[in-house]
Amino acid sequence: MDVTDAGPGSAADAAGSELRDTRQAVFVSVVEVLGSTRRFAAEFSRLKTSTQGVAGPLADAFLPLVDYGLEQQRWIDAELEAVTLLANAASEVEDPDMQLALLRLTGPRLEATMLGSLLLAAWVDHLTLCDLVVRKFPYPNNMERLIRRMHSLRDNLKPVMKALSSQEPRQVEAAAADLPALMGHLTHEFHASREAALEAARSFQRGVMLKELLETLVMASAMKAALPRLLPTAPLTLGTGLAMGSNGVMMGTQVVVSAEWVEMMRRLVQAGVLSMSAVSAAVRIRSGQVLRAQRHEELPRGVREALGDGPEVRAMRVTGKTGAGMAEPPAHHLMPQEFRGWFEKRGFTGKMSINQFCVQLELSHHQAIHGGGDWRLGRKWPGEWNRMIMETLLEAETTAGRMLTRSEILKIVAERMGFYDIPMNFVRCRGR
Secondary structure, three states: OHHHHHOHHHHHHHHHHHHHHHHHHHHHHHHHHHHHHHHHHHHHHHHHOOOOOOOOOOHHHHHHHHHHHHHHHHHHHHHHHHHHHHHHHHHHOOOHHHHHHHHHHOHHHHHHHHHHHHHHHHHHHHHHHHHHHHHHOOOHHHHHHHHHHHHHHHHHHHHHHHHHHHOOHHHHHHHHHHHHHHHHHHHHHHHHHHHHHHHHHHHOOOHHHHHHHHOOOOOOHHHHHHOOOOOOOOOEEEEEEEEEOOOOOEEEEEEEEOHHHHHHHHHHHHOOOOOHHHHHHHHHHHHHHHHHHHOOOOOOHHHHHHOOOOHHHHOOOOOHHHHOOOOOOOOEEOOOHHHHHHHHOOOOOHHHOHHHOEEOOOHHHHHHHOOOOOHHHHOOOOOOHHHHHHHHHHHHHHHHOOOOOHHHHHHHHHHHHHHOOOOOOOEOOOOO
16 A cells, blocks of 8 residues: 555656646636736726716826726736636646646746736725825815826836736846835825825814725735635734725725635745745735734744745745746747748637747757757758657648647647657747
């Protein structure tokens, strides 16, 4: 019994279980960020029809700020759709290495959407506060300061949002490093705007009513964007989110971070799907909320470990920058570019185009699989990669008597990559 438990079958079962858990973690992450963007969309819709607020007499100044938020929501939703497509493709292939490689392809997109939704949540908070102030105290001096501040904040957001939406790994990595500081700035500005509104209210002796409303408006961006739903395991309260009641008054909704969320992030880092820098940025923002909620109490163990303070996290190994989706643009298309149209007819379009299936190789290795430095001479060698892979695929189609499916093509590519000792670490190539 002991021998059986330790045998190859059990190892394969364990590997399969890890892959399923990793794929599930990707799907759960998508659902959570998607839930946030749906809430953002609802709030943007409300703001655009708030004729007594930002869509009123000052619409020319405020509605472009709402539209900017909508633009960010759209690219986040588009990338979430791409992540789902890749994760579904991973579930359709049999080769475990190919499955993991496809899941790792989701990494840069998942990082960008997680971080982008954090910033977008902060932007929604600021817009909601603007709408409240415009409805209650639309005095000229107050409005001028608020408009200037909001346009300045948008200018602060633009470079980071542009970097995240670019999907360029280096830009996403740099944005992740800058995110905690930017969120701190947004928090400071939020409280400054709130205090300015309170001061204006006091000037007109209506401070008590406005204060009751504004005290519910805590900066909750880091929580609304990506934190999980309330789970049965004893969660840690971080702060309050924003919800509009039937009477139009803002009311708090409790938001939590759970051990399950921390474990999910750790799993995605260990699998090489997410980079530690991106996860650390997200957790550091949340830990800031923890510190405000718990004052001087120590951070929970799970959060400390996610930040790198613990042996388990120190032992994490991401499979290189390529494995985490952070590699330089590679030189080798696994599916030959001259046959792009052939692959497009078989499902390799859009977010699943052949540009998604590239690898970074050492120059000598790249030349070797193409038969040497001269590609024209290399094409004459039967073992040259492009010639070999197309002959193999065409032969498989002839045998099947039909077009190969996308998953069948990926299976064949995975087998041939093993023969040529090509690492199963996909990165995106530049190109159309």
